[in-house]
Amino acid sequence: QLRAAEDGLDYTTRLLLQEEAHDLPYGAIWQEFCARNERPTGKALMAQLAEYARLVSPRG
Secondary structure: OHHHHHHOOOHHHHHHHHHHHHOOOOHHHHHHHHHHOOOOOHHHHHHHHHHHHHHHHHHO
16 A cells, blocks of 8 residues: 555555554554544545545645
8 A cells, every 4th residue: 555655646645554554552542542532544534635635626
């Protein structure tokens, strides 16, 4: 996924994937926190950010 993000110049996805790799020791705790607060993580977060970017990009 990281390679595909780099090749596609998708820097937001690349950043998220790199941060998930850095968070490995405590990532499960963060995911549980986000789940309890109904916040997306991982692929769901990437999809939500892509949708947001699609909506706001026409604004200039």
